Amino acid sequence: MAILVYAEHDNQHLKSETSKLITAAQKMGGDIHLLVAGENVGDIAQDAAKISGVAKVIVADNNAYAHQLAENIADLVLELGKAYSHILAAATTTGKNFMPRVAALLDVAQISDIIDVESDDTFVRPIYAGNAIATVKTSDAIKVVTVRAAAFDAASAEGSAPIENVETVKLAEKSAFVSESLTESERPELTAADVIISGGRGMQNGENFKLLEGIADKLGAAIGASRAAVDAGFVPNDMQVGQTGKIVAPQLYIAVGISGAIQHLAGMKDSKIIVAINKDEEAPIFQVADYGLVGDLFEVLPELESSL
């Protein structure tokens, strides 16, 4: 039994999800091979080799994989994956994009977004925006699984696995990369941050998100948002936390001017400590908050910034 894990990266850095995937894989049992596919990913492969528990790093370095196009990545993983008992990827927009293709072409089910591993064929996953937790067992010979990285601890970085290159190039003809506009930020990524401060519709406009920035700087926090704030154009889509945005579980989550709709809670209610700042004392967010502060955010935020 061996497990093929797909490394999450952005062609520059290995993402923190990857070492969490390794922890999930270890719970399934078996040799763990980590696949790094991308363009100019030599340094990333070096970092991948250091993750404890990895037996081998496989590198597919080619322009065809530069933008993680689902068609190309799926065909690569399919070709390599047939030799494995499990294929794992993070439940990120990359993993969600190509993994169902791998499953379909192997004629197996995909188990999406697992938060725990009961055994090598039985997994725990949230359904209904996390309002129910299902334990499911698959009878497929090859288990295709996406993993909610936030639910697993990171494996340490004390390993030194061998690195092997594969020359396989898969290039689909019917889909092509056109362009990308990626948000540049000096702050930690939402899915990797220990502290997150998020703003909702109560922020009123994008300019007011500056009120969160000062606090984020002091706490080393990432900044998130509710769907309402993204829909209204205050901030870009990659900041959305929730059922259809990013799922996060930081040590501290501060929700500012967010009412606490179930779809938002689905993305953050596994945070260790939740703070809610809202002027409406009936707001549902207070039901999940460890510390609630009823007040006007425009008064509370400057005061909070100066007292940190």
Add this chain to the structure above:
Amino acid sequence: MIVSRYYIVKRLSIEVKMKILVPVKRAIDYNVKVRVKPDNSAVDLTNTKMSINPFCEIAVEEAVRLKEKGVATEIVVVSIGDKACQEQIRTALALGADRGIQIDTDAQLDSLQIAKLLQKVVEEESPELVILGKQSIDSDNNQTGQMLAALTGMPQGTFASEVNVDDGKVNVTREIDGGLQTVQLTLPAVVTTDLRLNEPRYASLPNIMKAKRKPLDVKSAADFGVDLTSHVSVIKVTPPPQREGGIKVADVAELVEKLKNEAKVI
């Protein structure tokens, strides 16, 4: 007058028929509070309000807009499930789809079986574009569109926030973790919708009445020659761990003190 003849040929080629297939799912209404059955076998759906999955509604809306722009000529909606899902097909017809297909089954199907049935529908209907929701809000699987694309060999554009069809291609702007990505796909293609693609309209009363007379074919899932056995069994479904309700702090000073000394997170 060769020039103008050529012009006419060009015009005609633009007017070729373009069919869009939109698979829609009947799912729990997004406002409903979900309860797990006491025996932990499943979520309790008795007497709960069911609706068209929000992402599927966005898919229907996008198809209707493409038709209104003159890009698409026909919109076919398909839903897989028991007779009850005809309600969601009618909703889609009221929003502007032209005809519906119900693939009748009582079975609990996984995304793979759904995708295989849809593959057969694609073979029969030969649509230029299939628009699906990116996920359904019950199983939260986020699989069906990608599986369908893989099985049919069509290219895919998932999590779309913008769709532009032009000259046999479709440009899809996708919401990805780092921002936005645009891909170009050769038709026929599969697109899955994200929330910001559009805001679905409300169906007007006359359109709801009209929808009742639009054609709706019922086919039996068993007739498609697809193996419908699920590979996944549900061992149990439990409520999530409940968070203990916390406390209200009086002011910022107390909040900071608690975070430092009690929670020790800053």
